Amino acid sequence: MTDASSPVAHLSPVRPATETAIDLDHIGKSFRMENGRELVAIDEVSLKIGKGEFVALLGPSGCGKSTILRLVAALEAPSRGRVVVEGREPEDLSRAHRLGVAFQDHALLPWLTISANVALPFQLAGRSVDRKRVEELIRLVGLAGFEQARPRQLSGGMRQRASIARSLVLHPDVLLLDEPFGALDAVTRRQMNVELQRIWTDERITTLLVTHSVEEALFLADRVVVMSGRPGRVIKTIEVPFERPRQPAIMRSAEFHDLVDELTLALEPEEAA
Amino acid sequence: MRPEPATPNRPLRMLKTALSRYWGVIAVLVIWQAWVSISGVNQIVLPQPVDVFRDLVAEPGIYLRNAGQTLLLAALGLILGMLLGTVIAVLAWSSTLLSGILTPLGLVFSSVPVVALIPVIARIMGYDLKTVLAIVVIISFFPAFVFTSAGLKTLPPGSSDLFRVLGASRWTRFTRLVLPSAVPSWMIAFRLAAPPAVLSAMLAEFLMGTSGLGYLFRSAASGFQTERALGTSVVATVISVLCFTFALWAERAVLRKWN
Amino acid sequence: MIALSQERWRGIVLGAFGVLLFLGLWQLIGVNRWAGLTWPPLTDVLTFLFNPSRRALFGRAMSASFSMIALGYVTGAAIGIVLAGIAHLVHPLRPGLDRLASVVHAIPAIALAPLFIVMLSREMTGMAIAALNVFFVIYVATTSGLVASTAAHRDLFQVFGASPVKRLMRLDLPAALPAIVSGLKYAVPAAFIGAILGEWFGSSRGLGLLMVSAMQNFQIPLLWSAVLIASTASLLVFAAMSVVEHLVYRRYR
Known part of the structure; x- marks a missing residue:
């Protein structure tokens, strides 16, 4: 168990990571298409994510960034190379209920209340529901008062908040976020980024975020990894220099804008030429 | 691979x-x-499969004649019932008034045990072959009506009366657009209606005691010819399975061509 | 709730008009004897049906038939859901169970009757045929419903380390509930048909027996009454299931 439950209120170093939490060792993934041809989704990717580090995978759609997340989540197996999470096979981690996940599709169960949806991971892990933890998270994501509502009664942004609360409820060792705000409008999305940053700074969980938004990656992550499209490769890695907790104001700073430009250029090299 | x-x-x-x-x-x-x-059930009550088989081989004429009649009535009734159901469904589609009246009635009839109408129809029309046929037509009518209506609903409803739809310029629209869109549902109705058509033909024969497989079954059962009764069961099952398989094959073949 | 759209109102009015038209035609044909003496007016049937002296007769028949229908319905539904659950959990068993269901469905009830009469009893034959009819509908509905959960939900359960049984209980079954309830709705007339057919093959009581004996003895109002009772009961249960279906759809989808 980690001690991530005790909120770290004070300012800590930007990069506390020393120990490796997620190790992608020369992984590749190919799919066989219906016409018999092979599609190389990930060519060769090596990436180490430290304990308590927040890494954002940035890339155009179809570059295999979601596939990398699915490999870490043990939803798929690599064709080549090896994935090690917390020193073990990824499957061991999900079987031990130590993963948290949120997808672009909120994937809330329509027949459960928000409170029951957030409590679901406890039940899937066969543990008794920690009511206090559920309440705390619902409050933390700003859904207090909506505990007994059903997902369909909430807006898209509120559903994603519930989905984030659910991903954190078990104090996971590793948090996987697959475009969690991809379906939201720009204003809601920015607001959600600010809140996720605040919550994450309290919990400091090893996190892999998959996104195609440059601003989102920069504002949230300690390190941004840029991938190229088909076949997926890592083409650029930058350390994010901003200290935590981060204020929304940094998004207006010149440094932030320079980094946005740099990453955008890396994403669209042909347009720059 | x-x-x-x-x-x-x-x-x-x-x-x-x-x-x-x-x-x-x-x-x-x-x-x-x-x-x-x-x-250790008594053999008179439940004969060995061998005895049933022996009776089937010994008297093929009786089985074939009755099975042929039942099959013919079932097939004819199924076709007529499907045609009637389709025509009424098209009429209902062409007029919002008719569809408003007929659709709930169709729902009512598909929620009641229609087979229970067999004795009533038999009493009204009298004990003969045309009654068996009428019963199969009525039983086959409902799935055809319900499913064809559902298929036609995928299109905007015919806002005007049928004659406008069938007017010279509209005929192509009807045959090219309206009917094709109903074909998949129509094939489902055909598959669903085929086994009940055979069953209801046999039930009508059984209840009225005219002729055919149902009658053969009844006379064998009342005469304690258990081998004959079970032989009839075997023939009935074979016919029913063949009809169902044929309907399934037809559905798949048509849908493959359609898409 | 009260603010129905104009279209809904139109549908309700036209539907009620259609049903009234049907009942009116029934009455008209009966009164004018257009279909002969064997088509009684609706009012004659109702008068016959509600005559207090026949309460005992219909009461006995109804209790015999309805108890067999209920027993067959519950048995068939339970077997259907359990077998579909097994087919879902233990995948290699699935093709065999699918085939069994379709073979059972293809065998006409008339062919199974002698077996049930020997193996169970004449009284239980209707129950058994009703159970088989219901089983098929529920098995098909449940197997298709159990794969209705979305890919995102399945991924979520896997990442949270849910066991197959937990997944069945907390995801697959609730997601299948709308399909199962629709199946339960369509199984209602199937159960009635099965039980009535079973009674035709020599049961000593029930609505089915009443129909056959009334048909053979020209007891026309009795015949129509028995059919009317069975149809109305099926319609009412079907309508009740439609309400349940509506509620389930609202909550589970």
């Missing part, structure tokens, strides 16, 4: 496939046989 293992395994593989598909049916037969053996 993965390379197949060496050919000697082929019969084994076929056996495995057959077993994985038919283990349920085999299990039921085994349990039945075990039950008969253990409980």
